[in-house]
Amino acid sequence: MTGSVDKDDVARVWKLIDDIDVCMFTSHDGAKLRSRPMSSHARQSENAIYFLTDVEGHKDQEVAANSEVVLSYAKPGSGKFLAVTGRARVLDDRVLIxxxxxxDAEAFWEGADDPKVRVIEVVPDEAQFWEGPHGVVATVQMVIAAATAMPPVMGDQRKVDLR
Incomplete structure (x- = not known):
């Protein structure tokens, strides 16, 4: 981890979360890790990422037993990837719900007043992003690198402190 927080990198992380939206939400299931796709609601002003979830799902118990989670974002074909680590907790906050x-939530519940709906709040600790060329540009860079025996220029990647 670098010593100082780069505000541009922090803003870039939040923009990637907004742009990609769906992530693989990974939590601890005892000694195992469990991942599932979930739509995120990022709020940089609150330093939180929210997810609607069901009280009858396993995520609630997993987060209660171990609050450490990883959110993995990837936008197919874009060259954009992001991993966020943080701490999660389950809320029964009807106003927030x-x-x-x-x-999207309408596909899973009767409405926002459905008593089974909960919110998972993730407060991020750090993130790592990778943004680089894709498609034809990436292929050309790989060919040039192979021909010149130089490593390819594959874009930006950094760790970002979000605390």
């Missing part, structure tokens, strides 16, 4: 409610 209504505020986060969207059309």
């Amino acid at each position: 209504k505020d986060l409610w969207d059309k």
Whole structure:
């Protein structure tokens, strides 16, 4: 981890979360890790990433037993990847649930007042992003690197402190 916080990198992380939206939410299931895709609701002003979840799911118990989680974001074909580590907790905050409610949530619950709906709040500790060329540009760079015996220029990657 670098010593200082780069505000541009912090803003870049939050923008990547907004742009990609769906992540693989990884939590501890005892000694095992369990991942599942979830739609995130990022709020940089609150330093939190929120997820709507069901009280009957395993995530609630997993987060209660071990709050450390990893959120893995990737945008296919874009060359954009992001991993966020943080601490999670489950909330039964009806106002927040209504505020986060969207059309996607309607596929899973009767409405924002459904008593089974909960919120998982993740407060991020750090992130690492990778953004680089993709498609034809990446292929050309790989060919040039192979021909010149030089490593390819594959874009930016950095660790970012979000605390």
